Amino acid sequence: MWSMLKNVASVKVFYLVFTRIILATFWRNLWYWNTLEDRLLAYVKKTAVEGDPASVLAAFEKYIQNYEWTIAIKSAQKQKTEEVVKKAAPKICFEMGCYVGLSAITVASQIPPGGRLITVEYVPKTADVARELVHFAGLDQVITVVTGTAEDTIKVLRSEYHVDKLDFVFVDHCKWQYLPDLKLLEKERLLRKGTIIMADDTLWPGAPDYLEYVENDPRYQTERFYRTVPMFNVRDALAISVYTGDD
The missing domain is CATH 1.20.5 (Single alpha-helices involved in coiled-coils or other helix-helix interfaces)
Known part of the structure; x- marks a missing residue:
């Protein structure tokens, strides 16, 4: 039944x-x-204050609430992400799944001076929109938008982006890639003791193998932040993990 x-x-x-x-x-x-991404970009440029990340984020949310639903991070996750990032004060951040840059701007607006975020988007057109929005928000010096796969980018984080260890990772790309790409971060020794990994959409659409891994591997301390997706009335969760393994 x-x-x-x-x-x-x-x-x-x-x-x-x-x-x-x-x-x-x-x-x-x-x-x-045109495309949804084009319309979102035009709306933000028309209604937000250039150089003001908070204004850009507010315009994002207004468009999503009043006009078109998008796959970008929603209000509940945004608030939780801001809370976690502000408390952790990470300097070197990495995001898998940039889309148009809402989550990237959310993270970058909370990291301390001198911090930086490398974010990856697979679709070239969408990556271009993200770059325009990052520029409009005044965060060019903080956010680097990479066009490509998370896997390929992880392999060159040290050689091309001069990353030793990551302080914060945001995961919101292909759900079946959550676990393989986390394991690749481990293999490349890019995680340090205390690295925070936040993974969105772990229940819906769902990344069950990833959840099972971070909730059962003793190197991770993981909690879930639950929310309901209003349009579909389904339960979802952010998985917030702290890596406790060796550097």
């Missing part, structure tokens, strides 16, 4: 995703002859 209910719920969520996001975005793209 429970399995049947779960299947019904999954079908309902899929229907909502298809009709409210995929189909709606498709028709808007045809109507306006």
Whole structure:
């Protein structure tokens, strides 16, 4: 019976995703002859204050709430991320899954002077939008947007980006890559004792192998920050882990 209910719920969520996001975005793209990312960029530039990250973030949220749903980090995760980053005061940060830069700007606006964030986006067009928004927010000297895969970027963090150890990692890219890319960070010895890793969407769409790993490996201390995705009424969680292994 429970399995049947779960299947019904999954079908309902899929229907909502298809009709409210995929189909709606498709028709808007045809109507306006541009993309969601183009519209978001134009709105932020029109309504936010240039050089003011808080104003840019507020414009992001207003657009998402009032106009179009996007895969960018939402209000609850944003607030929790700001809280964690502000408390930890990381200097060297790495993000897997930049999209248009909302989470990157969120993190960068909380790190101390002299800190920096390297963020990776696979889609070139989206990476270009992220760079424009980062520039508009006045954070060019803090945020580096890399076009490519997290895997390829991790392998050159030392040689090309002069990273020794990472203080903070934000994970929000392909869910099936969460665990392989975390293990690659371990293999490359980029984590230090105390590195914080925040992973979004671990319950929905879900990264079960990643969750099982960070919640059972003794080198990680992990807690979940739960939230409900309002549009779909499904439960999700940020997994916040502290690496306690050897440097």
